[in-house]
Amino acid sequence: MKFSLIYEAQTADPTRTGDHRVFEETVEQVLLAEECGFDVVWAVEHTALTMYAHMSAPETFLAYVAGATKRIGIGHGVICLPPKLNHPVKVAERCATLDILSGGRLHVGFGKGGTEQEAGTFGYRKADLPPMIDEAMRLVPRFWTEDIVEHRGEFINVPPREIHPKPLQVPHPPLYQACTHTDTLSDAGRRGIGALVLGFGGPDQVAEKNRVYRQAFAGRDPAEQVGSRPTEHLSALCPAIVLDDGAEARRLGIRGQRFFLESIGHWGSNGATPLPDPASWVEPEDTVTDGSAVVEASIGSEEVRVDLSDPAMALRNPNHGYGTVDDCLGYVKRLVEAGADEIMFLCQMGTVPQQAQLETIRNIADHVIPRLRNGADRERVGSPDVRAAS
Numbered sequence: 001m002k003f004s005l006i007y008e009a010q011t012a013d014p015t016r017t018g019d020h021r022v023f024e025e026t027v028e029q030v031l032l033a034e035e036c037g038f039d040v041v042w043a044v045e046h047t048a049l050t051m052y053a054h055m056s057a058p059e060t061f062l063a064y065v066a067g068a069t070k071r072i073g074i075g076h077g078v079i080c081l082p083p084k085l086n087h088p089v090k091v092a093e094r095c096a097t098l099d100i101l102s103g104g105r106l107h108v109g110f111g112k113g114g115t116e117q118e119a120g121t122f123g124y125r126k127a128d129l130p131p132m133i134d135e136a137m138r139l140v141p142r143f144w145t146e147d148i149v150e151h152r153g154e155f156i157n158v159p160p161r162e163i164h165p166k167p168l169q170v171p172h173p174p175l176y177q178a179c180t181h182t183d184t185l186s187d188a189g190r191r192g193i194g195a196l197v198l199g200f201g202g203p204d205q206v207a208e209k210n211r212v213y214r215q216a217f218a219g220r221d222p223a224e225q226v227g228s229r230p231t232e233h234l235s236a237l238c239p240a241i242v243l244d245d246g247a248e249a250r251r252l253g254i255r256g257q258r259f260f261l262e263s264i265g266h267w268g269s270n271g272a273t274p275l276p277d278p279a280s281w282v283e284p285e286d287t288v289t290d291g292s293a294v295v296e297a298s299i300g301s302e303e304v305r306v307d308l309s310d311p312a313m314a315l316r317n318p319n320h321g322y323g324t325v326d327d328c329l330g331y332v333k334r335l336v337e338a339g340a341d342e343i344m345f346l347c348q349m350g351t352v353p354q355q356a357q358l359e360t361i362r363n364i365a366d367h368v369i370p371r372l373r374n375g376a377d378r379e380r381v382g383s384p385d386v387r388a389a390s
Helices: 016-036 058-069 089-103 116-121 130-145 182-191 203-218 246-268 327-337 354-373 383-388
Strands: 002-007 040-043 073-081 107-112 148-150 157-163 176-180 194-197 233-243 294-299 302-307 321-323 342-344
Touching: 002 016, 002 073, 002 148, 002 233, 002 354, 016 176, 040 058, 058 073, 058 089, 073 089, 073 176, 089 107, 089 130, 089 157, 107 130, 130 148, 130 383, 176 182, 182 194, 182 203, 194 203, 203 327, 203 342, 233 246, 233 327, 233 354, 246 321, 302 327, 321 327, 327 342, 327 354, 342 354
Parallel strands: 002 040, 002 342, 040 073, 073 107, 107 176, 176 194, 194 233, 233 321, 233 342
Antiparallel strands: 148 157, 294 302
8 A cells, every 4th residue: 555645736825925835835745744654745737727736847846856855756646748738758858857866766647637728728629638648648658668769640740769868767657647537547447557546536436446447457458558567556535634633624624625626616617616715715514504505516527516504514524534533544444445556645725724734644644554554454454355346
């Protein structure tokens, strides 16, 4: 099992000062994660998604993190591959350089970006991107393993060229794919690469996604392999705020999740849903139970609905790790039983204060990870028969 953190650089203050603060705070968290024994820090890539994700240059962020740490893995979760955004030659060069300078700690995920806002920034329509991404995804690892590459494709042309440097990891870093739709899980399995399951669907959906992914991976055609390093690995998102005060953790977590959903809902609906205004929110326990305070959003093929007018919602919602150490441990065990090989903790949501995020990282590192890594509380968790049943 791997235990990681993932960052969007979300901020409720989309000013220059807010940008500075969110990156300073994120670096502080990553340094703590390195000290505490987390396995990987992942960074997304999004463009022009105000408040939802200011992580627009993950290659720069991860290079800084690599230089400031010694051990923790460095993960692109993911690089967006439309050619005008990230040409595959430059992706190969940047990643190989980072792999060398980080001492072989790099993980590389590929994707297309999630909204028309991002695609349109570079002159694309989102629906047209999948075949471009497939072509670029297959080309990048060739630059890492072949001396001279020539490519004449539908979307990308490269004359015969030697591309340098080659990565430190042989044959190349492990590869992954962002999976927010069921069909992308099948794609990742058929391509023989890892699946980064980025959504709030919870253990039941992770179990179904695990089944689809493992089945596709087991039946893959070697001719369809992307790169030359098969990677069977399913990483599941785990929103988590873990404090000694469980009620306060749930309050902060639900508030952060609302920010996450309202901000992606804005960009996913082309602005039909307003950007979040946390200053106007009434705490769940103060709202009437009339069903009026409902937040809905789509994350890939997942429809996520949170009823904030229900004062018991924060206690009953099973699809998060908000609360005490025991609350978080129980939820993480369910994700592992559902088939996850890695837990990607998400605590950096736009309204969650820095001290709560730091306490969350310490609590997970001190009390959740050791109990799963060292055998306590594992029982059937992660055993072969459980994994097969998933």
